Amino acid sequence: MDDYLPPSVRAEDQxxxxxxxxxxxxxxxxxxxxxxxxLFFVLFIPDLSHCGPGFIELDAGAEYAIDGKGRILAKQ
Known part of the structure; x- marks a missing residue:
């Protein structure tokens, strides 16, 4: 899951x-x-309703292909 968030996005960063x-x-x-x-596909989709009224984030979310050992095979 740590691969999903960019390093610049932190909850404490105002x-x-x-x-x-x-x-x-x-x-x-x-x-x-x-x-x-x-083979597993994992989808991360943020619930943008918690970001404030009218908040728009382009290209939010990601899809990962992961093997049985937990290795990331592909992401988009």
Whole structure:
């Protein structure tokens, strides 16, 4: 999960207004799909409603392909 957030996004950083919502896992929806015994797809989708009224974040969220040993095979 640490690979998902950019290093510049921290909940305690007041310079980044969305940091409080984008850097807290309680506001990130995580979905896991098991494609086979050794292949999983993990989706991270932030709930932007916690970032404030009218907040827009382009390209929010990510999808990872992960093997059975927890290694990231691909991300987009």
């Amino acid at each position: 310079k980044y207004p969305a940091g409080k919502c984008l850097a807290q896992w309680k506001y990130i929806n995580v979905t896991v799909f098991q494609a086979s015994d050794d």
